[in-house]
Amino acid sequence: MSGRYSLIVTDTSPLFTLVLADALDVLLRPGLPVSIPDAVYTEATRVRGAPGANRIVDWINEHADQVRIVPTEIGIDQQRRLEEGRSIRGLGEQAAIETLERFLRSDKEARALLLFEDTDIEKRRAVVDERVDLISTGDFLRELEAARLIQSSDHVLEQAASQGRNIERQRQVVSDVETRGRLQEQLRRDHPGFER
């Protein structure tokens, strides 16, 4: 393998897919450094208690020797937008481009693998540079499956979806309980004799 490769995560979707499938460690199996632009990291973890967010933070801390959060100008802009309550949509991808440019500038021998979500990589023309190659979550899983390091790509993706469904159902139950509580509170306030 010529050149020094680094894997750059361009979007939150691979992180969410793998964390919900309890398979984040697959990103480390090739032994390449993993770079997560700050804006992607923030987008994945900014809501405290959001599904998978805490596990992503723990995983990064546990593997600080191999996984790095990359500060970017876009990330600074993202923080400002969050403080002002403005949209941060699409900033993760812009931060990934900034991360890539810095990375390639820093070392003439450096090469990058950009990790994309599958439908985006299939349909949208991405970066063209001889030192940059592109891989999707599915492509990545297929190689691990071929190397017999995971049971199957389908299994990982099914796990992610079924865990997503469970989380959504739990969220709805909590939301229903909270709504009932607020309704009861309002009834008690408006009708002092109301007890249930």
Next chain:
Amino acid sequence: MNAIEHENLIRQYAAGEITWHSLRERGFDNYVEVLAGLGELGLRPPMAPMEGPNVEARVRARAVIREALRAQR
């Protein structure tokens, strides 16, 4: 977006007809929401077929991963 539109978009996404990028433009806030929608419908995230504008770069990347995995053994 109502529930039927939401379901239709998730089904189109699972079939590879629309991208995650376009789901975002149509109001999906984060990918967990997409995974949840897929799970509710008994579907899973799509895997991109080896076609489209980025195939050569993808083939090279898979070869890099393959070699890196081999080197780790």
